[in-house]
Amino acid sequence: MSTMRSVTAFAPATVSNVACGFDVLGFALGSPGDEVTAQFLDAQATGAQVRIDEISGDAGRLPREAAKNTAGVAAQALLTTLGERRGVALRIRKGLPLSSGLGGSAASAVAAVVAVDGLLDARASRDTLMTAAFEGERVGAGSAHGDNIAPCLYGGFVLVRRANPPDIVRLPVPDGLVAVVVHPDLEIETAHARAILGDSVRLADAIQQWANLGAFVDALHRSDFALLARSLEDRVAEPKRAPLVPGFNAIKEAAIGAGALGCSLSGSGPSLFALCRGDDQARRVAGAMTAAVTRAIGSAPQTYVSPIVTDGARIISADQKVSSLESQV
Numbered sequence: 001m002s003t004m005r006s007v008t009a010f011a012p013a014t015v016s017n018v019a020c021g022f023d024v025l026g027f028a029l030g031s032p033g034d035e036v037t038a039q040f041l042d043a044q045a046t047g048a049q050v051r052i053d054e055i056s057g058d059a060g061r062l063p064r065e066a067a068k069n070t071a072g073v074a075a076q077a078l079l080t081t082l083g084e085r086r087g088v089a090l091r092i093r094k095g096l097p098l099s100s101g102l103g104g105s106a107a108s109a110v111a112a113v114v115a116v117d118g119l120l121d122a123r124a125s126r127d128t129l130m131t132a133a134f135e136g137e138r139v140g141a142g143s144a145h146g147d148n149i150a151p152c153l154y155g156g157f158v159l160v161r162r163a164n165p166p167d168i169v170r171l172p173v174p175d176g177l178v179a180v181v182v183h184p185d186l187e188i189e190t191a192h193a194r195a196i197l198g199d200s201v202r203l204a205d206a207i208q209q210w211a212n213l214g215a216f217v218d219a220l221h222r223s224d225f226a227l228l229a230r231s232l233e234d235r236v237a238e239p240k241r242a243p244l245v246p247g248f249n250a251i252k253e254a255a256i257g258a259g260a261l262g263c264s265l266s267g268s269g270p271s272l273f274a275l276c277r278g279d280d281q282a283r284r285v286a287g288a289m290t291a292a293v294t295r296a297i298g299s300a301p302q303t304y305v306s307p308i309v310t311d312g313a314r315i316i317s318a319d320q321k322v323s324s325l326e327s328q329v
Contacts, residue, residue, distance in 0.1 A: 006039035007118040011111035011313035014103035015273045016147035019234040019264035020212035024160050026151035030306040032095040036111035038119045041087035049087040050076045057094030070105045071112035074136025078113045099187035101267035103148030109136030110152045114313045127166045134164050155312030173308045174223035178282040182289045182301040186270040193268030205235040225277050232262025245270045247296020258288035
């Protein structure tokens with residue numbers, strides 16, 4: 001018999017809101033992403049506790065105390081849900097920039113629960129993993145909404161009918177649909193970006209948003225790129241958040257001018273995404289958006305071109321430890 005010594009999971013960046021789907025739509029990118037390695041605590045440790053041994057890629061900014069860390073809280077929630085008595089230690093590698101609008105908190109939480117689930121060989125359902133990750137996201141982002149966690153965990157395009165308990169609708173990804181994401185050298189705290197929205201929406205804007213969302217979902221099902229383009233309009237968050245990104249309108253115009261189907265903020269920003277038809281168009285759009293960001297902000301952004309990947313978080317390595325009984329055979 002052999003048991004796992006450590007398990008490492010990767011969780012991808014995600015684009016949430018997707019213009020017309022504030023708090024309910026999201027999709028997964030192929031890269032970048034976060035990695036979390038889980039291993040059992042030594043025999044002297046007691047109880048199902050979580051310890052964070054290392055965090056890299058965050059410039060020392062994230063809390064090392066598990067109860068205040070997105071990954072730590074998510075891992076602890078899963079241990080509690082499963083009734084696990086053993087503790088785990090986590091090592092976190094941040095591949096996502098902080099406060100970028102690319103679902104960094106969600107990626108750490110999701111990678112943690114996938115790694116811990118693999119270490120325990122618990123084979124928990126995705127809904128169980130999402131519920132645990134949801135608790136971590138609440139700590140990391142100040143609130144939790146599911147439109148980053150769900151695509152990060154499930155992959156592809158998702159609609160979050162309800163985040164907790166999960167009711168996740170997986171949507172088809174039309175062939176040839178490619179995403180471009182630019183991340184300017186800026187940070188926008190999610191809590192601040194939510195606070196400026198207020199708690200009311202004009203009825204006319206709400207009606208148009210519902211219409212756009214319904215049309216967008218239909219466009220995905222029928223691979224109707226023309227309808228998809230018409231539907232990529234945000235009447236709720238973008239009008240209030242756009243001023244947080246210098247040159248937002250120019251960047252968006254550059255994307256559309258280069259052939260993008262649509263362009264908007266990724267999550268709360270400052271990253272922007274564009275959806276494109278085909279790799280050639282995506283490369284042209286990426287060049288145009290990168291140039292526009294550089295002109296507006298004075299430095300080049302991190303630019304990613306990726307298909308909408310149908311696989312979400314996954315285990316990328318697992319080291320086995322041979323038991324003493326097996327070694328004697």
